Amino acid sequence: MAISTEKLTSILQNFVTSTTDIQGAAVVTPDGLPLAATLPGGMDEERVSAMSAAMLSLGERIGSELARGGIDRIFVEGDKGYGILTSCGEDAVFLVLADKAAKQGLLMLEIKRTLADLKAVLM
Amino acid sequence: MEIMRLVVTGPVGAGKSTFIRSVSEIEVVDTDRRATDDALLIKKRTTVAFDFGRLQFGPDMALHLYGTPGQSRFDFMWDILIQKAHAYILLVAAHRPHEFREARRIMTFMKQRSPVPMIIGLTHTDCPGAWDAANIALALGYPNPARRPPVVAVNANETASVAEAVIALVQYTWAGSLAPTA
Ligand SMILES: Nc1nc2c(ncn2[C@@H]2O[C@H](COP(=O)(O)OP(=O)(O)OP(=O)(O)O)[C@@H](O)[C@H]2O)c(=O)[nH]1
Numbered sequence: 001m002a003i004s005t006e007k008l009t010s011i012l013q014n015f016v017t018s019t020t021d022i023q024g025a026a027v028v029t030p031d032g033l034p035l036a037a038t039l040p041g042g043m044d045e046e047r048v049s050a051m052s053a054a055m056l057s058l059g060e061r062i063g064s065e066l067a068r069g070g071i072d073r074i075f076v077e078g079d080k081g082y083g084i085l086t087s088c089g090e091d092a093v094f095l096v097l098a099d100k101a102a103k104q105g106l107l108m109l110e111i112k113r114t115l116a117d118l119k120a121v122l123m
Numbered sequence: 124m125e126i127m128r129l130v131v132t133g134p135v136g137a138g139k140s141t142f143i144r145s146v147s148e149i150e151v152v153d154t155d156r157r158a159t160d161d162a163l164l165i166k167k168r169t170t171v172a173f174d175f176g177r178l179q180f181g182p183d184m185a186l187h188l189y190g191t192p193g194q195s196r197f198d199f200m201w202d203i204l205i206q207k208a209h210a211y212i213l214l215v216a217a218h219r220p221h222e223f224r225e226a227r228r229i230m231t232f233m234k235q236r237s238p239v240p241m242i243i244g245l246t247h248t249d250c251p252g253a254w255d256a257a258n259i260a261l262a263l264g265y266p267n268p269a270r271r272p273p274v275v276a277v278n279a280n281e282t283a284s285v286a287e288a289v290i291a292l293v294q295y296t297w298a299g300s301l302a303p304t305a
């Protein structure tokens with residue numbers, strides 16, 4: 001699998017810097033390894049990737065076992081902000097960390113747009 | 124109905140997921156994903172969150188079996204799972220001595236977080252190059268046979284063998300809870 005890490009990284013950097021209230025983003029493999037990441041200081045890339053994979057796998061399991069169907073996204077809402085996981089094709093998971101101030105509608109729109117860019121590179 | 128939560132841990136490919144699949148009476152919850160790292164050298168898929176299975180144990184007790192991921196990047200799952208465990212079994216592939224150190228690291232991680240009883244399960248004892256129990260115990264830091272947790276051989280692929288290991292773990296746990304606290 002020849003994935004262009006540089007292209008992924010530049011898409012992520014672009015996304016994080018151009019969207020207000022986004023603090024970080026990462027693209028990871030379904031078994032929890034980082035492909036590319038732009039994360040807030042102090043957050044470990046390996047750990048973030050592993051957690052993203054674990055969370056998505058459980059979400060998908062809930063989707064199938066509790067008859068919710070295929071999972072579009074997993075949304076974690078804390079009092080300091082959001083963590084949003086979106087499956088990005090077969091081979092990747094997209095994680096976004098956003099500030100509590102983020103407008104959810106706008107956030108989802110931006111995620112959707114970026115997802116398309118990422119998928120194009122991952123193909 | 125009493126519930127006993129047992130954790131199955133150990134390095135990648137020791138046989139944790141297989142172990143639970145072999146004895147569970149419900150369809151196991153598995154979170155195996157296609158491996159893209161060194162785990163590939165051993166097998167195609169690897170656990171990323173946990174395995175879950177259930178086994179009725181006598182009329183009054185249900186065993187809940189939780190399998191951990193083997194890779195250390197998932198050590199937050201080790202932590203979550205061991206917190207609620209009543210006992211655990213450390214699976215070690217007897218024919219992969221270069222992984223004994225990792226097995227020991229996992230054991231240390233668990234011991235620092237939980238005082239519950241542990242036994243050691245040796246898998247792959249049927250494979251060429253398998254070490255014997257005494258030497259593996261030594262490699263795991265137990266030089267004195269009189270002062271070490273029980274060590275059992277278990278083939279994760281065989282239901283009867285896994286059932287025996289589970290019984291050994293439950294009995295060891297009961298024995299510990301009956302012993303006078305010094
Ligand atoms: N020959 C032999 N094979 C075994 C034995 N125990 C387990 N296996 C095989 O070893 C492999 C273990 O795979 P898993 O059960 O996925 O291992 P795991 O410990 O869950 O691995 P991770 O989730 O990646 O950490 C399987 O292919 C089993 O069939 C044994 O005693 N003898």
Ligand SMILES: [Mg+2]
Binds near residue numbers: 139141169190192193
């Ligand atoms: Mg497993």
